[in-house]
Amino acid sequence: MSRLPNTRIAFLLELARRLHQYGTSAPRLEMAIDLSARRLGLQADVWSSPTAIIISFSDLGQGDEGVAQTTQVMRLAPGDVNLARLCEADEIADRVIAGELDLREGFRLLRALGAPDTRKARITTVASYGLSAASIAALFLHSSWVDLVVAGVIGSLIGGITILSATRPRLAVASDAISAIVATAVAILVSAFVVPLAIKSVVLAALIILVPGMSLTTAVREVSSGHLVSGMARLGGATATLLKLTFGTVAATEVCAAFGIHARDFALPPLPGWTDWPALLVAAVAFAMLFRAARRDWPAVVVAVIAGYLATRWGGEFSGHLPSAPFGVFVGGLLVSALANLYARLRQRPGAVIREPGILLLVPGSVGFRSVSFLLERDTTLGMDTALLLLTLLVSLVAGLLFGELLVSPRRSL
Secondary structure (H helix, E strand, O other), X not given: OOOOOHHHHHHHHHHHHHXXXXXXXXXXXXXXXXXXXXXXXXXXXEXXXXXXEEEEEEEHHHHHHOOOOEEEEEEXXXXXXXXXXXXXXXXXXXXHHOOOOOHHHHHHHHHHOOOOXXXXXXHXXXXXXXXXXXXXXXXXXXXXXXXXXXXXXXXXXXXXXXXHHOOOHHHHHHHHHHHHHHHHHHHHHHHHHOOOEOHHHHHHHHHOOOOOHHHHHXXXXXXXXXXXXXXXXXXXXXXXXXXXXXXXHHHHHHXXXXXXXXXXXXXXXXXXXXXXXXXXXXXXXXXXXXXXXXXXXHHHHHHHHHHHHHHHHHHHHOXXXXXXXXXXXXXXXXXXXXXXXXXXXXXXXXXXXXXXXXXXXXXXXXXXXXXXXXXXXXXXXXXXXXXXXXXXXXXXXXXXXXXXXHHOOOOOOO
């Protein structure tokens, strides 16, 4: 039995590690590594989950009857979307496969992508949390100017907690609950002693980036594509995040009440209708910052976010006798998925540049958060109704994404 070249295997393992680290779903990661291995003359059987990757390698010439000669197991932390580094990893893989880069040089470049974020990148992430919270308060919750400002400030605080938890494993485990406690406590204190706020809207807007809408959507996509272990594991992680966020908000509310601090939950005059458009633009830019897209991809990200939102909004308005919200989400998912594949075909870059930020305004994470909150408040009827709406929206979005891939077939695995 011939010995497999270690360089090719090392390169493929590092590529898999980077794709996982930058938020690639299990079906796309497995497809990407399988295609890359074949082009390098290897057969790779890949199993991916949110916290581990197992890859078995054999000689491609052995065919289907070949026995794996090397199996590697990698234990990894759940990935986070980083569009700039994902595009760099994809470009490195393409250049190695095309023979423009030596395998060792490609491996070195992939390793270099694992460098810690710069101070500028961390500041940008904190700012993206604040801008996202403020834009959501204006765009979806139609809150007041005061609510918008407070949500933006709290969002920035949560961004800071997220940055601190990235290098502190013990803090990372509890960061969701801590963020929810901070968001709720600050909102109640401001409302009690400074200016009345729409508490629920402010807290939801501030926590919106932590609400696992993307994880829920990815989980359903993975289950629907037959990746049951990865999908159910991701679904379990998203449920745990929802529980931690809900616990944090309830705990902060009860502690404030125990000290006699009660929010003046008062609805100030809402923002005028024209603010939707600048809020949408700010949200698009914030998502480009949040997903750490390269500057050259910012126009594409902005167009994707705006197109997805408008398709969802107009689809709901013209739904006829169909339920407006699910139909609008289906249309938005369909358009974003088709645009992502078209972009990948024309620009030879990962469709994730369009797909990930484009569906962020469509994912029903806030509905899941409200559902768990109602259940903890013992409002079982409203909680179950909201959970059913969550399921309907998730199925509609995933169906739209799948039909979009049928409309414009993907040529790239990412």
